[in-house]
Amino acid sequence: MNLKAGLWQQQTLKLAMTQELSQAIALLQYSAQELTAFLEDKVLENPLMQLENSTVKPMNPLIDRNRRKHQKEEKNWIEQIAERPFSLEEHLLSQLKITNLSTEQLKVIRHLILHLDENGYFSGDLNEIAESLLVEVELVEDCLAVIQTLEPAGIGARNLQECLLMQLYYQNPNNELAQTIITHYFVPFAEKKWRQISKELQVTLKEIQDLFDQVQLLNPKPGAFLREEAPSYIIPDAIVERTAAGLEVRMFDDSLPRISFNESYFKKFKDQDQQVSKFLQDKVQDYHWILKAIEQRRETLTRVISKIVEKQTVCLLKGMQYLVPMTMKEIAMELDIHESTVSRAVREKYIQTPLGTFPLKSFFTSTIQTVTDEESTSSTQVKNEISHLIEQENKEKPLSDQDIVGLLKENKGIVVSRRTIAKYREQLGIQSSSKRKRFK
Secondary structure (H helix, E strand, O other), rough: OOOOOOOOOOOOOOOOHHHHEEEHHHHHHOOHHHHHHHHHHHHHHHOEEEEEEOOOOOHHHHHHHHHHHHHHHOHHHHHHHHHOOOOOHHHHHHOOOOOOOOOOHHHHHHHHHHOOOOOEEEOHHHHHHHHHHOOOHHHHHHHHHHHHHOOOHHHHHOOOOHHHHHHHHHHHHOHHHHHHHHOOHHHHHHHHHHHHHHHHHHHOOHHHHHHHHHOOOOOOOOOHHHEEEEEOOOOOOEEEEEOOOOEEEEEOOOOOEOOOOOOEHHHOOOOOHHHHHHHHHHHHHHHHHHHHHHHHHHHHHHHHHHHHHHHHHHHHHHHHOOOOEEEEHHHHHOOOOOHHHHHHOOOOOEEEEEEEEEEHHHHOEEEEEEEOOOOOEEHHHHHHHHHHHHHHHHOOOOOOOHHHHHHHHHOOOOOHHHHHHHHHHHHOOHHHHHHOOOOO
């Protein structure tokens, strides 16, 4: 090893990740909402940038006053139906108005309701609550029992097992078999280890199966229906329309604010001292870079989306069951860009089609080989075939994963392994054959 000091010249090729390049990459993967937030932050940093949002219109006091008066008289009744004016606490307390409870009981009940989680389960500690309120534990237990008598059935339960027990008792207080199985055999019952239960309780598998079907109809989260969630809206990044010439792609930029140059501000301060002049020059460069980055983002998105539409034309015309195999690597090679660029371009992006609005990522599927070497199918089509086979199967003798492998190869010419079938079945939320079995 040469450890002598000296000077040498060496040429190397490397990519320097500048701040501008890093931000350009980030801009590409931004959704419409994220890009809008980014531009709003930039406007705060750069006084030479202005946002012009096409969705915001100037207000005319005379016209808008009459319009608001007219709109106030004709409210949208559909929106009124969608509203949920009561919280879980208000819903439960409203049911206590007709009960003869003491002031102390109402005080404890109000405190207990505050310990209900978003699903309606009681998550507090009875002893701690009794100590903090300076009351007996027995009173707190009685008050919790009062809450558990309210609607929806199952509210105030301490766990899933108790929640199901309460709902079953509410439906039929005389169903002793249901109470016994859920109380003493909850885990094996949930795991469908029914033969042990059948043997010990001297009941048929059909009776246990009927109880299982009944439990499937119960609500494991009784308090969730009153949870208020803000609706989320999807803004498509592109619109695909059917024309006489075929499918036409149009980028949807109306939701994005337009940026413009603050010329008056620049002229007012450009002739100030050297420090101010340098600051303005930096902001001018920043403004032009933003314009260029947004245009590059739009161009890349247009190319990627157009290529997706070109390769998935049949799917967009007939339905997602006609999705053809397509990978990001394949799109990247055809567009002569990097695969990571395609990945960033489709992240959190949506496309509006004649059949509905879909995330761009949903059009990418892996390739599954068929018996014919020249043909292939997509993983989505394989999942659809698996679902169809399981729907048509004999429920008393359900198909195993190996049976599905054989049927796909024999009937559809699709070659997949048993492990792949198991993976796709789990992704579809379909249980194994032993847990799908039905009894007469």
